[in-house]
Amino acid sequence: MKGYVHSLQSMGTVDGPGVRAVLFTEGCPLRCAYCHNPDTWEMKEENLVSAEEIAEKIIRLYPYIKNGGVTFSGGEPCMQSEFLYEVAVLLKDKNLHIALDTSGCILDESTKKLLTVTDMVLLDIKMTSEEDYKKYIGGSFGKTIKFLAYLEKEGIETWIRHVVVPGINDTEEDIKKLRKLISDYTCITKKELLPFRTLCLEKYENMGIDFPLKGTPQTDKEKLNKLQKIIQ
């Protein structure tokens, strides 16, 4: 089948273990205030690609990624779980490690099927309350936690990722709350705090949309390191 593909990054080193190919799919039901990929929100007809074609492109990168693997990212990749399942099956033939970078907002039967061929999940827990999810993300905290509970039940290795935004979720209390929320899950092998960045401003300007966090400073590196020590 065909899927909506935004781009393929050939030598990623931050989205999972080792050197990886990162496949960015199009389509996202969320609208995170700090989103740095607004250009992936919509599915565009002209970007339809077959599972075979994209798997072939990835397999060409095999010499570089054989010790790392492939990460499905977006957008929200679980909007196209059936398509990614087909891609993953083709990649599994080559023994490539598959990671899924998701917000955990879609756990339907197709996503469950995709998870059967997924080696690990990078789960983005964006906020720590239903209220903040509604205000800053346009999504549901409860759905993300249900996704995490499913990963635990299935024993799928999970890295938690969390963007720290100044003035919104950057206090020690915020991070302690996150730590407590995820403390009982044995599937979690890594917790990563990521900085809020404003590099995406130009994309918003080019798209003619307002950046909701315009004026918010980037996350201070020292502060981020301090918070990272709390969550470890």
Ligand code: SF4
């Ligand atoms: S889930 Fe990702 S792509 Fe979707 S709005 Fe949030 S940051 Fe952007």
